[in-house]
Amino acid sequence: MPDRVPTSRPGGRSGRVRTAIYTAVGELMGEGVDKISFPVIAERAGVNPTTLYRRWDDVNALLEEVAVAALTRDGESLPDTGSLERDLTEWATLIARDITRPERVRYLRAMVSARVEIVSRCVLTETRREQAAEMVRRAGERGETAPTVAQILDHVIAPLYYRVVFALPVDHDHAQRLVGDVLVMAGRPQP
Amino acid sequence: MPDRVPTSRPGGRSGRVRTAIYTAVGELMGEGVDKISFPVIAERAGVNPTTLYRRWDDVNALLEEVAVAALTRDGESLPDTGSLERDLTEWATLIARDITRPERVRYLRAMVSARVEIVSRCVLTETRREQAAEMVRRAGERGETAPTVAQILDHVIAPLYYRVVFALPVDHDHAQRLVGDVLVMAGRPQP
DNA sequence: TTGTTAAAGCAAAGATATTTGCTTAAGGTT
C-alpha cells in the first residue's frame, strides 16, 4: 500500500464523549441554566474542557449542533387520514404540543439567536416545508382543493413558532383555528 | 426635617453615560460583533466597565433594555387611508422594511433569546396588537367586514417575524400576499 | 496480538471578565 489514509474514528470513545456532551447540554438547557460555558458543560459531562475547546469553535457552535439534532429528529410520523383538514389539524396539534415543551422552547430560541448559522435554521424550516408539501400532494391526488405550501407555512407554522418564541399561548384550539383559517384560503388565486 | 428621601437623578451625567452605552450597543450590534461583553461595550462607549457591572446584572439584561427601546420607538405613524386593505398593506410593508434592517434583525433575535424577560417580549407584541386593533376599529366604523385582531397577528405579523427570525426572504410582495390572504378570512365565523 | 494514530486528559500559562474598596466628579438642594 503506497500511502496511508488517515482514518477518522467516530465509534467508541469519541462517540461516547460526544453523547455525554450532548446530554449535558440538553440537561443544562432544560434546567434553565443561564451561564452555559464550555467548563460548565464539561463538568456536567464528566469530560475535560479542552476536548470542547478543540472540537467546537465556541459555545454557540455546540449549542447549534445540539439544537439541530434535537429539533430535526422528530419521531412524529406524518398524519394520513384521507382528509387534508384532518391531516393538517393533527399535524399542527402535534407540532404545537412538541414545540411548547420547555427544552424545545429553549432549543428554538437558541437556534434563532444571533450567531447560529443560517443553513442550520433552514434545516428546520425545510423539514416543515417537505411535510406540508407531502400532505398537499396527497390532497391533490384525492382531488381536494388545497392551500399552497407557502400558505401553510405562513399561516399555520409561522403563527405557532411565533407564539412560542414570543411566549404567547399555544394550544390545540389555536392550532385548529389556524388550520380552519388556512383552508378558507384554499384555491385563492395567487398574484 | 426628620428624614431625607434619597433622590434619584436621571438627568445630566448619568443620562449621558446611558446614552453613550446604548449607542455603543447599537453600533456593536449593527457591526455584527459577536463577542459583546461589558468591557467591550464600555470601551466603545468611552465609559468605565465598572459602571456597567453596577447598573446591569449581566450583558443580556442590558441588551434586552436596548432592544426594547429600539424596537418599541417606531416613528411609523399608523396608516389611515380609508380602506382596510390599503391600511394593512402599507402597515405590513412598513414593518417588513423595518424588521429586515440588519440591526433590527439582531435586536429581534436578541429579544427572542433565552434569557430575556417575558414581559419585555410582550411589550413588542402588544404594540402590534394595539395597532391592528385600531385599524380594525376604523374599518368597523366604515362598515367594512374585517378579520379579527388575532387573525391579523397570526397571519400577517407572525409570518413576517417568523421569516425574519428564520432568515427566509421578506419583501413587499410577500407582505401584500399575506394581507390578501387574511382578508379572505374576514368575517369567517370563529369557533 | 501488536503497532499506529486520532482524540482525550492533564497541567500550567495567558487572557478576559468580574468584584470590591476607595476616590473623584457633578447633579440637586439649602
Add this chain to the structure above:
DNA sequence: AACCTTAAGCAAATATCTTTGCTTTAACAA
C-alpha cells in the same frame, strides 16, 4: 456659593475562561 449625595472613575484582587505543549488512552489495521 457651600453642602450633601448619587453615580462614575480608578486600581487592585479575584475568578473564570481559553490556549497550549505534552502525556495517556483506546480505536482500528495489519
